[in-house]
Amino acid sequence: MRKRINFLWITAFLLCLALAVLSAGCGNKEAATTGDSKEQGDVFKVGVLTSLSGAEVYGGNITKRGYDTWADTVNQKGGIKVGDKQYKVQMFYADDQSDPASGADAVERMITKDKVDFILGPYTSGVTLAAAPICEKYKVPMITGSAESPMIWQQKFKYTFGTIPAVNLTASYPVNTLVSDIPGGAKTMAILAVNDAFSKAVAESFKATAEKLGVKVVKYDIVPAGTDFTPLLGAIKGLNPDVVAVGGHEKEHMEVIKSAKSLGFLPKAFLMHYGVTNPDFVKNLGKDAEAVYGASTWTSDLDIADALFESSKKFVETYKTKWGDEPDYTATGCTVAGEVFGAALEKLGAKPPLSESDREAMVTVLEDIKVDTLYGATSFAKEGDNYHNNTGLEGLTIQIQGGAVKIVGPKDKKLAEPIYPAPAWDKR
């Protein structure tokens, strides 16, 4: 009998623990941290759909930090100005679990139950592609501050916008730098990528640009997530390409670098698109991260004027005090997504809650909007293959130098000289 009671206690304890963890970790909407809770009509309800668990939990939280930085700053300054009154924003979070289907469910719940006025979109392109049709169905505008797959814009969703130019617009920059700008530049390239919407698009863009510039692509392999890179890199080592280009996220990039080093393999350059700009990449790899190339649209070195934060330098400071790390271009893209909504609402002059016709009008406003933000001039294409994507920005070639992200191309924008070939593993 005693044993049975003990067992019941333990089970009850575990259940409570599980509930506590679940509500803290995967909470759906409780965590409305910003803005005083006011009665409906006094605040703009902002839905944030991103990866707060699952494989992309790291990037998901980077986007959340970007969105929160915007919301907190706006609320500190009194809110979004509509007419002669200011309205604060209240954030509602939904976790897509890094899975497109769950993302679609979550966004539908957020729209129908929380009745959000607009949505700040997911971290991954895969989830964005799944959530966008739901936004179409309920006519709720969404801006993603992160997703970069060109597939999203080719589908021409009316209610979906994006602040980061698609990879096919940015991935060509580092390839150009490596091949054309550097004397005796790269002649051969091996391309590896993980099979997801974003990473695959990166690989395709690398390949297309390389082939256009006359670079020989000696290997092109799109592998499922969770693949062990060591045998693949062993094979690539035998082909001895000048550049090993990788499409993936920070985790895969770390594993590729670690695998290559453990095989004693060092190409003249590693090229990785997104992920190398994450603070964790350098923090974890230390000197092994040196001289890795990447593509970006923004770095914290830039100094650009901004309406909300005064300047991008001030934004970097605010972000750093808040989160302890420097913002990368995704976190910044997310903050800018919020700023763009703010600018659109001011222009639209609609009070919360937004009606269906308000939201429809907002799409028209967004299509015509031109805002100078800390990201540079932000505007969305109205037609073509980049429909509703921010095409106002130019790409940048970046390289990790001395543990920091430096702009090394294109020629007219570089703030540091590119290092090529990369110094040997033991000479750093």
Next chain:
Amino acid sequence: MELLIQTIINGLLIGGIYITISAGFTLCFGVLHVIDFAVGEWVMLGAFITFIISTSTHIDPFLLLPLIFVMFFIAGYLLQPTLQRVITKNKSNALLMALAFTFGISVLFKGAALTIWGFNERNLVTILSGKSISLLGINIPSLRLGTFVFAIIITIVFLWFLQKTRFGLAVRAAAERQDVAGLMGIDSNMINKVVYAIYTGLTACSGALIGAIFSINTEMGVRYTIFAFFVVVAGGLGSIEGAIVAGILLGLLNSFISVYIGGQYVFLVLFLFLYLILLAKPKGLLGKGW
């Protein structure tokens, strides 16, 4: 020729990783008849705890392995009675109950880890990290070699323990017929606790090594749960010898497909292979499993 040898070596070393994850898992199934869904989460917790101790004390993760084993041995020993409650006697469908229970444990661990340690990626650095042994144009990654050696040592110790010790004999008896073993005076509750503790201890150690080879985050577990299932099903549920053979075979297969066919087909071919094994040899490669 160099590529061929390099591919074989890479394959063997991947096999070593597979074996470390699945050795404890298969023993756990063999004796407790529990398919532990949380195997990947034990890997994750092992990696995290090693990372935390290693970064705060600056002791090399390899030297920490015994400590990690003891810590997780105790954790498993304390947790097992709860699991035992779910799977014994008066419950019908013990296997299903165990699956549901361990699935719950895995969700709990994952959520707790995310809440406590956050979402950042971690990199566990050991004395062997990034080093390799060069031999006639072939590179053997030292860390993976270390893991392979660890896999070989634990399996030898395991087999010795099961075949040559009195306790091992009792474990084998309990694995065969728990009620009859009980009648012979074997305390099967005790055996179950110790076996589960060995399993959690070993799996946590493999987590430390995996964390050093790949990377550490709270979501890493699923990948290794799949690997463990894979190897153990191919080798025959409950058979340690089978897990070794299956681990090495699958490692080689993984490496060869990556190099000679293409990385995109790795999992496709591996699952096809598993399907064929189940079709032709449902008791595993050596025919010794359940």
